[in-house]
Amino acid sequence: MVPDAARISSAVTKLVPQEADGISLSFGLLDDLSGASLEELSIAPSTGSAAMENPKKRQREVAEFHSKVKQMMAAKLSGAEIDKNYSKIFIKLCKSLNNLQSAPAERKVLVLYSDLLENSETASFYKEDQLSEAVKNADSFYNNKLKAKCALPDMSGVEIYLNVMREAKSDVRISKAEQFGSRLLESQGGVVKVDAI
Numbered sequence: 714m715v716p717d718a719a720r721i722s723s724a725v726t727k728l729v730p731q732e733a734d735g736i737s738l739s740f741g742l743l744d745d746l747s748g749a750s751l752e753e754l755s756i757a758p759s760t761g762s763a764a765m766e767n768p769k770k771r772q773r774e775v776a777e778f779h780s781k782v783k784q785m786m787a788a789k790l791s792g793a794e795i796d797k798n799y800s801k802i803f804i805k806l807c808k809s810l811n812n813l814q815s816a817p818a819e820r821k822v823l824v825l826y827s828d829l830l831e832n833s834e835t836a837s838f839y840k841e842d843q844l845s846e847a848v849k850n851a852d853s854f855y856n857n858k859l860k861a862k863c864a865l866p867d868m869s870g871v872e873i874y875l876n877v878m879r880e881a882k883s884d885v886r887i888s889k890a891e892q893f894g895s896r897l898l899e900s901q902g903g904v905v906k907v908d909a910i
Contacts, residue, residue: 716826716878718787724874724910725782728822732775733759737818740786741809743827745799751809752785754778801833807863810903814866824910826876829890830883835862838890848889851896868903875907 729736735758739751756778760766806825813821830838836858838844847854855865877891895905 715790715793716876718783718790721786721824721826722779722783724824724876726779727910728824728874732771736778737816738782739809739812740782740789741805742789742793743800743802743805743825744794745797745801745833747801747804752789754781754785799832800830801835802827802829802831803835803859804833804863807859807865810868810871811863811866814868814871820872821870822872822874824874824876826878828878828880828883828887829875829894830887831890835859838886838893844886844889844893847893851893852900854893855897865897865901868898868901871903873898873903873905874910875905876910877908 725738735756737753737755739753741751756774759771806823810823813823832839836843836847836854838847843854843858875891875894877887879887891907895907898905
């Protein structure tokens with residue numbers, strides 16, 4: 714499933730309400746590859762001085778930045794291959810969270826659009842026993858199956874917005890994967906919000 718670029722762009726705009734704020738945004742796809750190739754865009758914060766900065770110019774710069782974000786996402790998503798045999802969600806999420814936590818930002822936000830159904834050599838949520846084990850004890854499942862591939866950072870102060878993409882045929886499985894993902898990220902200190910934007 715591929716999310717809508719306009720919807721993601723709108724979510725980003727809502728999460729950055731102040732025009733004076735600087736923004737550094739990284740965008741990547743969850744697919745069957747372990748590496749995380751990210752597209753990055755940024756805009757510096759305003760100087761904060763009305764005497765030095767034209768507010769109308771700043772509004773135009775911010776609008777132009779959001780327009781570039783929308784275009785970049787639309788281009789990346791329109792070329793996304795779907796129906797892959799594997800999905801390496803955990804490794805990409807983990808690498809992104811490590812990069813995010815090491816960034817020098819005051820506010821750190823991760824927005825994820827996914828069905829959360831890991832299907833890799835590390836773990837498969839298409840195997841009922843593994844999914845049940847993950848839901849039953851998220852920390853144990855992480856320590857035994859996932860941590861060796863990538864250790865999650867301390868996520869204190871990180872806001873994580875999980876936008877769960879659902880389809881009728883696997884809704885129950887997706888709900889279980891959502892429970893696991895939320896519990897695991899919260900256990901590492903993250904503030905998790907599901908379907909909140």
